[in-house]
Every structure is written in structure tokens, then in C-alpha cells.
Amino acid sequence: MEFGFKLSPSSAIELDKIDLSLYEKVCEIEPTAKTCISCGSCSATCTASEYSGMSVRKMLLDLQRGRHAEVERILSHCMLCGKCTMVCPRGINTRRVILTVSRYYDNVEAGL
Ligand code: SF4
Numbered sequence: 647m648e649f650g651f652k653l654s655p656s657s658a659i660e661l662d663k664i665d666l667s668l669y670e671k672v673c674e675i676e677p678t679a680k681t682c683i684s685c686g687s688c689s690a691t692c693t694a695s696e697y698s699g700m701s702v703r704k705m706l707l708d709l710q711r712g713r714h715a716e717v718e719r720i721l722s723h724c725m726l727c728g729k730c731t732m733v734c735p736r737g738i739n740t741r742r743v744i745l746t747v748s749r750y751y752d753n754v755e756a757g758l
């Protein structure tokens with residue numbers, strides 16, 4: 647019989663141990679990515695977000711936290727429509743960010 651509460655797995659992130667190589671690569675190719683203020687305009691206008699959870703905002707946060715599996719999962723729903731790029735108040739070329747991350751995973755899959 648279950649009652650009371652149970653402990654959830656810890657969501658703590660050890661910042662010293664996470665892999666930031668992909669985030670750094672993205673910032674090298676699209677330096678404005680560093681200026682994201684997590685305003686959510688990209689998610690609010692995203693064509694795919696309602697049914698898939700696609701969000702550039704979340705993708706950038708997940709990259710900064712080394713959550714690569716989650717990045718790969720949401721990225722697969724992007725249709726590259728470019729609406730997020732048009733509304734970003736920081737002028738981040740979000741399509742370029744998405745394409746950079748996407749190419750990275752394509753290369754990993756191809757063993758390059
Ligand atoms: S719209 Fe631009 S600044 Fe706002 S969360 Fe998206 S990427 Fe970041």
C-alpha cells in the first residue's frame with residue numbers, strides 16, 4: 647500500500663560536469679544566442695509548439711544544461727518556418743541556431 651509522499655529523482659545539475667561543447671559551437675556560429683533573455687516570444691509564435699513542445703527558448707536552456715537528449719527530441723518537430731526568428735526581440739537568428747544543432751546531430755548519426 648502506498649501512502650504519504652515519495653522522493654522524486656533529483657533534478658540537480660552538476661555544472662562542472664555537463665557537456666557544453668554544442669552550446670559553445672552554437673554561440674560561435676550565432677553569437678547572439680548568448681543574449682537570449684528567455685522571453686518566450688519564439689515559443690508563443692512557434693507553429694509546432696502546441697502539439698510537440700518545440701521551443702527555441704527551451705532548446706537554448708537545455709543546451710546550457712547539457713540536456714542533449716531533450717534537445718534532440720524537441721528539435722525533430724521544427725518545420726524551419728522561421729516565425730521564431732522574426733519575433734525574437736534580441737535579433738537571434740533562431741533558424742541558424744536550429745540548423746547548427748540539427749547538423750551536429752546529423753554528423754553524430756553519420757559517425758563524422
Ligand atoms: S524570442 Fe529570442 S530572446 Fe526570446 S526566448 Fe526566444 S530566442 Fe530567446
Ligand code: SF4
Nearest residue numbers: 692724725727728730
Ligand atoms: S522555425 Fe521551428 S522553432 Fe521556429 S517557429 Fe518555426 S517550427 Fe517553431
